[in-house]
Amino acid sequence: MAALELHQIRKEYDGNVVLNDINLHIENGELLVLLGPSGCGKSTLLRMIAGLDDISSGELRIDGRLANHLPPAKRQLAMVFQSYALYPHMSVFDNMAFSLKMAGNSAAQIREKVHAAAETLQISHLLDRLPKALSGGQRQRVAIGRAIVREPSVFLFDEPLSNLDASLRGQMRVELARLHKKLGATMIYVTHDQVEAMTLGQRIVVLNQGKIEQLGTPAQLYRTPASLFVARFLGMPAINCFSAQLMSSDGPVLRIGGHFLLRSPVVFTSSLNDVLTVAVRPEHMRLTADTDYEMVMFSATVTVTEQLGDCTLLYLQVPWQEECIAVRDAQCQSWQTGQTVGVYFDAEHCLLFDAAGQRIAP
Ligand SMILES: Nc1ncnc2c1ncn2[C@@H]1O[C@H](COP(=O)(O)OP(=O)(O)OP(=O)(O)O)[C@@H](O)[C@H]1O
Ligand SMILES: [Mg+2]
Structure with missing residues (x-):
């Protein structure tokens, strides 16, 4: 678990400001949702936290330590993307074991960690299969499993459910909430789906054109939206x-x-x-x-x-x-x-x- 501090974070691409004046404190063990329309800067913010994109200015602190220039591997974070990109020629077990092998874990350690993660995700019976023999929801669980085995302090999810059909999304949403409770890890979850945000988030940050419109609990945003933008964005x-x-x-x-x-x-x-x-x-x-x-x-x-x-x-x-x-x-x-x-x-x-x-x- 880790707490994150974002202070006046700004991001420019070739002189275009895509994120500005982002101030956020993410509590240890919190599940925070970043919500906003396409192009508002959600993935960019997540990538900067992960260390995959430079921060133009401002400070990112992980557990109080300045992390702007910390290499991704040293940040104790794991990111799960929309396209889960499993290795097609490797079994589910090997997909989940890959990063542990790279990190030099022993065969016994790897077995223990992969089996524990598979049990949490209820995919123990699928460990010998190749990704092509899995449903979309099962593949998504393997992708999350790859993140879990690394025991990161912070999970970063970038629209992980958007390739799934509506009922599977609903089911995976419940499982992610359960997983969050079980692991007690800090999670940042990006989505443009207000239902997902309202049901998953303990707090939601609404982003609009690179700025924070409002930060609050789902009920606060729904009942007392700070702006017309937030009022219109939530509710169906x-x-x-x-x-x-x-x-x-x-x-x-x-x-x-x-x-x-x-x-x-x-x-x-x-x-x-x-x-x-x-x-x-x-x-x-x-x-x-x-x-x-x-x-x-x-x-x-x-x-x-x-x-x-x-x-x-x-x-x-x-x-x-x-x-x-x-x-x-x-x-x-x-x-x-x-x-x-x-x-x-x-x-x-x-x-x-x-x-x-x-x-x-x-
Ligand atoms: N490498 C890049 N070079 C230049 N501009 C970029 C780059 N990456 C993102 N942008 C711009 O930054 C803005 C924010 O992009 P970002 O991908 O963060 O949006 P998003 O909120 O994740 O949208 P979506 O919901 O569509 O995924 C967009 O206007 C995008 O065009
Ligand atoms: Mg995105």
């Missing part, structure tokens, strides 16, 4: 956004789409001309067939319904904006495409963002 379907303006500079009443009024749950100051954003999660939107119902804020037309078994997802067209809104109906009532419905939500459940996309309230 995505959070519903409405443009809003203040009715008067001293009052907390917002006008949305020129149509309905909303009393903000908090008082804040903003210029009358500012275009603010009110955002509401699909599970907090309420529907009624009775459009005269006193709670109704506005009417909308049902365009698509998706029955998911435990809930129904509805996509609704509202009169003042092109973008549909999504509603999660946990009661699974029967709604018809083309039907006009009344929509309302509790002001307590809306998030308010300023013109720059930073959260004002709550």
Whole structure:
């Protein structure tokens, strides 16, 4: 186990800044997820921690020791990539034993370590097979096994599950969480999949264009996103956004789409001309067939319904904006495409963002 400290880390490629002002403290034994869209710098950050890429400026400390120029082999880290690149002509056992042989371990030590790792990963029965005789999930486990036998202080995972189908990904996710508990090792896990991030991460770092947007627990990021970017990135379907303006500079009443009024749950100051954003999660939107119902804020037309078994997802067209809104109906009532419905939500459940996309309230 090891703690990592990143202080003002910056990375440039030929004058292009791809990571800037990255400050992070990763606790001993923590499972930290790096989440962000393609190209935001996730792999670059991981590669710099592994020592596979230079750090342009800033400090990386592993267990308090400056590690910027420490060779990869001396960092006590093991990295697992998306493409697991097993040696095709070697058995599972030999694939897992390779680095131990290179490090000069005895045959007995190697046997013990490989068998212990195989047991943890539940692949003991596969040790004699060649990689081509394994399923994708089994190959991925062998790749993780190669990392485990080295007993690293820190595991670095770069989208290790993205080659697997949805159900296998779910299963491997659970196994990785179990593995983390069992080994107690520090893990940094890169993904662009918000579900993976939310279910695996003890804390999540959201990266956007080379900068940290927010760092927090899954619940903090979901409930109190620091920015519209984070609010939109987490949650399926995505959070519903409405443009809003203040009715008067001293009052907390917002006008949305020129149509309905909303009393903000908090008082804040903003210029009358500012275009603010009110955002509401699909599970907090309420529907009624009775459009005269006193709670109704506005009417909308049902365009698509998706029955998911435990809930129904509805996509609704509202009169003042092109973008549909999504509603999660946990009661699974029967709604018809083309039907006009009344929509309302509790002001307590809306998030308010300023013109720059930073959260004002709550
Ligand atoms: N060797 C390189 N030379 C120049 N630019 C690079 C190099 N490697 C990465 N980049 C650039 O740095 C940025 C970050 O790349 P990186 O691979 O870290 O993104 P990522 O978040 O891992 O994306 P993905 O989810 O697609 O894997 C990108 O704009 C990329 O084009
Ligand atoms: Mg990447």
